[in-house]
Amino acid sequence: MITFENVSKRYPDGTEAVAGLSLEAPDAAITVLVGPSGCGKTTTLRMTNRLVEPSGGRILVDGADIRERPVAQLRRGIGYVIQHAGLFPHRTVAENIATVPRLLGKDRRAARKRSLELMELVGLETVLADRYPHQLSGGQQQRVGVARALAADPAILLMDEPFSAVDPIVRKSLQEQFLQIQAEVGKTILFVTHDIDEAIRIGDRIAVLREGGHLAQFAAPRELLEKPADAFVEQFLGLDRGVRRLTFISSNGLNLRTDALVKRGVEPEAGQLELPWLLLVDEAGAPLGWIEPRRPGAAPIPIGHPFRAKDDSLRAALDAAVLCPTGWAVGVDEAGRAVGVVSQEEIAAAIREAHRASLEAV
Numbered sequence: 001m002i003t004f005e006n007v008s009k010r011y012p013d014g015t016e017a018v019a020g021l022s023l024e025a026p027d028a029a030i031t032v033l034v035g036p037s038g039c040g041k042t043t044t045l046r047m048t049n050r051l052v053e054p055s056g057g058r059i060l061v062d063g064a065d066i067r068e069r070p071v072a073q074l075r076r077g078i079g080y081v082i083q084h085a086g087l088f089p090h091r092t093v094a095e096n097i098a099t100v101p102r103l104l105g106k107d108r109r110a111a112r113k114r115s116l117e118l119m120e121l122v123g124l125e126t127v128l129a130d131r132y133p134h135q136l137s138g139g140q141q142q143r144v145g146v147a148r149a150l151a152a153d154p155a156i157l158l159m160d161e162p163f164s165a166v167d168p169i170v171r172k173s174l175q176e177q178f179l180q181i182q183a184e185v186g187k188t189i190l191f192v193t194h195d196i197d198e199a200i201r202i203g204d205r206i207a208v209l210r211e212g213g214h215l216a217q218f219a220a221p222r223e224l225l226e227k228p229a230d231a232f233v234e235q236f237l238g239l240d241r242g243v244r245r246l247t248f249i250s251s252n253g254l255n256l257r258t259d260a261l262v263k264r265g266v267e268p269e270a271g272q273l274e275l276p277w278l279l280l281v282d283e284a285g286a287p288l289g290w291i292e293p294r295r296p297g298a299a300p301i302p303i304g305h306p307f308r309a310k311d312d313s314l315r316a317a318l319d320a321a322v323l324c325p326t327g328w329a330v331g332v333d334e335a336g337r338a339v340g341v342v343s344q345e346e347i348a349a350a351i352r353e354a355h356r357a358s359l360e361a362v
C-alpha cells in the first residue's frame with residue numbers, strides 16, 4: 001500500500017504543484033490520478049520514487065516512510081513507465097527490457113530469457129526481440145516500456161500517461177491488455193492520465209485532482225459517476241456520465257424473451273405472427289437479422305451488434321438496442337448464439353430499477 005500523508009510540493013520558483021494530498025493506494029489495485037493539465041499528477045508520481053522530494057508531509061510504502069530507505073533500493077522495488085516509453089534508442093528490445101535485471105547482476109542468458117517471457121506477457125511477438133525501438137510502432141514501444149518496468153518484478157508500478165502517445169484504437173487494446181496483465185501480476189499501481197474515460201476504464205480507485213494539486217474526490221469509478229463530490233468533478237466527468245455509469249451494472253437481470261426467435265426455414269407460429277419483429281437465426285442459433293411477420297419475403301434488417309447476455313453491462317445492452325432500427329437488443333451466449341431479445345423500454349425499466357436500488361443502498 002502506498003500512503004500519502006498531507007503531502008505537498010512547492011517548486012523553488014514558488015509553484016504550488018501539490019497541496020495537502022492525503023490518500024491511500026491499496027495493494028494489488030490500480031489507483032488512477034486524473035485531472036486537468038498542471039494539477040500535479042506527474043509531481044505526485046515522481047515524489048513516490050523520489051525523483052522529486054516533497055516539501056511537506058510523508059509518503060509511506062507498506063507503512064514505512066520512503067525517506068528511510070536508500071533511494072536506489074526504493075527504486076528497485078518500483079517500476080516506472082512514461083509516455084513515449086522512454087526506451088534506450090541504441091539498445092534492442094530485449095536489451096531494453098533486460099536493463100534492470102542486468103544491473104541487478106543477472107547473467108545475459110537468464111536476462112534474455114526473462115525478456116522473451118515478458119514480451120509474451122505484454123503481447124509482443126518475440127521475433128521483435130532484436131529490433132531497435134525506432135523499428136517498432138508506437139503501440140509496440142509502449143508495450144516494451146511496460147515489459148521493461150515489470151522486468152525486476154517490482155511490487156509497485158508507476159505509470160505516467162503510458163498510453164497517450166498512440167491512436168485511440170491501439171490505446172483501447174493496450175488498456176484491455178494491461179488489465180489482463182494486471183489480473184495476472186497483481187501489482188500496486190499508480191497510473192496518471194488526463195483522460196477521464198481511461199481512468200474509468202482501468203481504475204479500481206480514482207483520485208480526481210484539481211489545479212494546485214488539491215484532491216477533489218477519491219472514489220471507485222462507479223461511485224464517482226453516481227455521486228460526483230462537487231461541480232468541478234461533475235464537469236470533469238462530462239455530460240454523458242449517466243449513460244457511462246450503466247457500464248457498472250450487469251445486464252444479467254434483464255428479462256430476455258425467447259418467443260421472438262425463429263429458425264431459418266421454419267414457419268413462424270401463430271402467436272409469433274402477432275409480434276412486430278421476429279429475430280431470424282440460423283441452424284446453430286446465430287442471429288441473421290430482424291424480419292417483420294407481416295411482410296414475408298422482405299430482406300432481414302441487420303441487428304447492429306448483439307450484447308453478451310451473461311457478462312455485458314446494461315450500457316452494452318442499451319447501446320445494442322438504440323443502434324438497431326427495431327429498438328430491440330439481441331442477447332447472445334459466448335458462442336454467439338442468440339439467447340433472447342429485449343426492448344429499449346424494458347432496458348429503460350431495468351435502468352430505473354437499478355437506480356432505485358442504488359438510492360436505497362445509500
Ligand SMILES: Nc1ncnc2c1ncn2[C@@H]1O[C@H](COP(=O)(O)OP(=O)(O)OP(=O)(O)O)[C@@H](O)[C@H]1O
Binds near residue numbers: 011012015038040
Ligand atoms: N521542475 C519544476 N519547476 C517548477 N514548476 C514545475 C516543475 N515541474 C512542474 N512544475 C509545475 O507544477 C505544476 C504541476 O505540474 P505537473 O507536471 O505535476 O502536472 P500534471 O498534472 O502532471 O500536468 P500534465 O497533465 O500537463 O502533465 C504545474 O504548474 C507545473 O508547471
